[in-house]
Amino acid sequence: xxxxxxxxxxxxxxxxxxxxxxxxxxxxxxxxxxxxxxxxxxxxxxxxxxxxxxxxxxxxxxxxxxxxxxxxxxxxxxxxxxxxxxxxxxxxxxxxxxxxxxxxxxxxxxxxxxxxxxxxxxxxxxxxxxxxxxxxxxxxxxxxx
Numbered sequence: 001x002x003x004x005x006x007x008x009x010x011x012x013x014x015x016x017x018x019x020x021x022x023x024x025x026x027x028x029x030x031x032x033x034x035x036x037x038x039x040x041x042x043x044x045x046x047x048x049x050x051x052x053x054x055x056x057x058x059x060x061x062x063x064x065x066x067x068x069x070x071x072x073x074x075x076x077x078x079x080x081x082x083x084x085x086x087x088x089x090x091x092x093x094x095x096x097x098x099x100x101x102x103x104x105x106x107x108x109x110x111x112x113x114x115x116x117x118x119x120x121x122x123x124x125x126x127x128x129x130x131x132x133x134x135x136x137x138x139x140x141x142x143x144x145x
Contacts, residue, residue, distance in 0.1 A: 002094050004101045007042055007049040007062070014059040015039070015051070022062075022084035026119065038064070050101050052085070052094045061085040063098040067111050078106035080116035083125075095128050 007015060016035065023030055042049040042064065052061035063083045070077035080102050085094045102114045116133075117140055118125050129135075 001055050002060070002089075002092065002097050003053045004050055004097050005053070007051045009043065011051055011059050012039065015049075015062060018059065018062050018084050018086065019082075021086070022082060025084070047081075048105065050098060050105075052089075052098055054089065060089040061094045061098055063102055065102045065105070065114060067106075067109060070112065073112055076109065076111040078102065078109070078111040078114040080114040083116070090124065095125070096132065099128075099132055 016039075019035060019038070038047065041047040047064055047066050049065075050063050051059045052063075054060050061084065063080065065078060065080045067076040067078055080099065083095060083098060085098070099114070106112065106114050115136075116129070118129060120126075
């Protein structure tokens with residue numbers, strides 16, 4: 001059984017382990033200052049974070065999401081920015097539960113359903129995403145100037 005609830009200050013050490021593993025998965029290494037800023041934002045309301053806990057209470061998954069203005073709707077848009085599940089917990093419904101919890105939060109906030117990005121090589125994640133969402137066909141670009 002997986003329990004999903006907001007991240008608590010006491011989750012800091014385990015969150016950092018999962019956050020680091022997430023960065024390794026995407027082959028990035030964020031500066032410590034960015035990690036600290038992210039943790040702070042998760043607790044001051046600028047970014048929202050949920051944690052998934054297994055039956056022992058161990059934090060085994062994290063999701064970060066935020067709301068922003070949108071030019072295509074009067075409602076706030078919900079962007080699911082980061083999702084990571086400990087590899088030993090994958091396949092248990094943890095990722096699905098985290099995404100569905102974000103969807104419930106978005107609905108309660110009067111926001112649009114969440115949208116997210118993933119790398120095209122994330123085949124394991126994409127199997128789940130293809131079951132829960134619709135690939136809108138957009139290609140992401142980042143300004144290189």
